[in-house]
Amino acid sequence: MLKNVFIKTFGCQMNERDSEIMGQILSSHGYVECNDMESADLVILNTCTIRAKAEQKVMSLLGALRKIKTQRPGMKICVAGCVAQQEGDHLIQRMPHVDLVLGTQNIYDLGTYIARTTETGRPVIATGMSKAFQIPAFLPTDREAIGSTGDLHPFRRFVTIMQGCDNYCSYCVVPYTRGREISRSAQDIVAEVRKFVDQGVKEITLLGQNVNSYGRKPNGTARPCSFPELLHQVAEIRGLHRLRFTTSHPKDLSNELIGCFRDIAILCPQFHLPVQSGSDAVLKRMNRHYTVADYLERVEALFACRPDLALTTDIIVGFPGETDEDFALTMDLLERVRFHGSFSFKYSDRPGVRSCNFDGKISEQVKSERLAIFQRRQDEISLERNGAYVGSRQEIMIESTGDSGFQGRTGTNHIVHVDQHTDLGPGDPLEVEIYHAGQHSLKGRFHPKH
Ligand code: SAM
Ligand code: SF4
Numbered sequence: 515m516l517k518n519v520f521i522k523t524f525g526c527q528m529n530e531r532d533s534e535i536m537g538q539i540l541s542s543h544g545y546v547e548c549n550d551m552e553s554a555d556l557v558i559l560n561t562c563t564i565r566a567k568a569e570q571k572v573m574s575l576l577g578a579l580r581k582i583k584t585q586r587p588g589m590k591i592c593v594a595g596c597v598a599q600q601e602g603d604h605l606i607q608r609m610p611h612v613d614l615v616l617g618t619q620n621i622y623d624l625g626t627y628i629a630r631t632t633e634t635g636r637p638v639i640a641t642g643m644s645k646a647f648q649i650p651a652f653l654p655t656d657r658e659a660i661g662s663t664g665d666l667h668p669f670r671r672f673v674t675i676m677q678g679c680d681n682y683c684s685y686c687v688v689p690y691t692r693g694r695e696i697s698r699s700a701q702d703i704v705a706e707v708r709k710f711v712d713q714g715v716k717e718i719t720l721l722g723q724n725v726n727s728y729g730r731k732p733n734g735t736a737r738p739c740s741f742p743e744l745l746h747q748v749a750e751i752r753g754l755h756r757l758r759f760t761t762s763h764p765k766d767l768s769n770e771l772i773g774c775f776r777d778i779a780i781l782c783p784q785f786h787l788p789v790q791s792g793s794d795a796v797l798k799r800m801n802r803h804y805t806v807a808d809y810l811e812r813v814e815a816l817f818a819c820r821p822d823l824a825l826t827t828d829i830i831v832g833f834p835g836e837t838d839e840d841f842a843l844t845m846d847l848l849e850r851v852r853f854h855g856s857f858s859f860k861y862s863d864r865p866g867v868r869s870c871n872f873d874g875k876i877s878e879q880v881k882s883e884r885l886a887i888f889q890r891r892q893d894e895i896s897l898e899r900n901g902a903y904v905g906s907r908q909e910i911m912i913e914s915t916g917d918s919g920f921q922g923r924t925g926t927n928h929i930v931h932v933d934q935h936t937d938l939g940p941g942d943p944l945e946v947e948i949y950h951a952g953q954h955s956l957k958g959r960f961h962p963k964h
Pocket of ligand 2: 723
């Protein structure tokens with residue numbers, strides 16, 4: 515008899531793809547995905563520990579699951595991903611109702627470990643990491659293999675091209691929770707994208723912590739290729755309409771990669787280039803290996819190549835030792851670049867990272883004030899930037915349709931709402947005229963052909 519699995523994903527797009535892979539692996543072990551945590555036979559929390567808040571959310575959900583499990587002792591609970599990797603057997607000590615702690619390199623053997631929890635009747639901890647780790651050549655792509663309620667996007671998929679990170683930014687847990695950087699072979703990636711496209715997928719986002727260093731440390735014996743070469747290979751796949759990628763590290767952003775925005779027609783004019791701070795002193799302590807001047811030079815080169823690019827970034831405020839002057843420099847950078855959007859965070863101490871031991875910790879109050887100042891100004895700039903699209907014609911790809919209209923997305927990744935009826939459906943392209951701009955989305959109309 516089929517069993518129900520409920521998968522809850524926290525954190526980044528990589529976790530989203532990992533959850534999809536886990537769902538697909540479980541389908542070959544007799545599970546279907548369900549939307550109801552309380553009635554599930556197996557609950558998987560695929561976790562994130564990038565900031566303390568992300569980890570707290572996991573812990574509070576585990577607290578709620580403890581109560582549910584006392585009513586339904588047969589329920590199995592698996593904690594996967596970065597919290598699992600970071601906590602290991604400590605997690606079982608704190609949360610003895612957890613059956614499986616599954617590290618980031620171990621998710622591909624999920625079926626075996628679940629079976630082991632049943633065989634032994636005891637919690638299983640699978641958090642081993644190896645320098646010789648290799649991402650399996652074939653990751654599941656089978657649409658049918660996903661349970662009846664798996665809510666996959668109708669035409670968009672993520673493809674993991676590399677795992678781990680070797681950059682050791684002083685504030686970041688990723689190198690510890692996801693291990694050393696390793697790149698899948700171009701051949702495996704192209705094969706995976708092709709399978710998705712054969713199933714009707716039209717848009718692919720290639721994922722890595724630092725895609726710019728793709729190929730430096732290849733998986734097994736595969737011949738390495740550079741990230742720009744990989745983009746060219748993927749873009750040649752017939753039937754693929756849109757290609758995106760994330761994330762890039764400014765120190766490794768090559769002219770060759772910038773040139774791809776000119777040369778590859780399906781590469782969307784959207785770029786996420788995390789800067790983190792506008793102060794050279796802070797960037798140095800963050801171990802980022804670039805200066806503000808380097809960053810601005812790269813941004814200029816990007817816009818020179820692709821003037822319609824929508825540029826977004828990540829910012830950390832309140833890094834240890836960040837002075838009012840340092841923060842003012844971050845605000846200065848915001849004024850100079852005028853990012854289309856940004857993800858901004860209060861610095862959060864993470865266990866084991868270097869910045870934990872730095873002097874000059876900033877109070878929560880100051881961090882909150884700086885974050886509010888940054889976000890308020892970013893919102894104004896985003897609105898102004900979005901206003902520049904009013905009156906322009908944009909090709910959107912339709913994402914969803916309803917009785918009162920439909921919603922699509924531009925190549926720049928802006929959501930566009932249209933309150934007209936269309937016979938077109940998800941994945942269909944349509945040219946619309948933008949007539950209104952909000953902070954986070956646009957409104958458009960189209961002229962029906964008679
Ligand atoms: N690899 C990407 C990069 O280099 O930017 C993304 C890494 S992380 C998943 C996403 C963002 O979280 C980072 O860019 C950074 O702004 C933020 N972040 C990472 N560690 C943090 C910490 N300890 N406190 C606050 N924000 C953090
Ligand atoms: Fe973390 Fe830096 Fe690696 Fe990004 S590049 S994952 S911020 S260590």
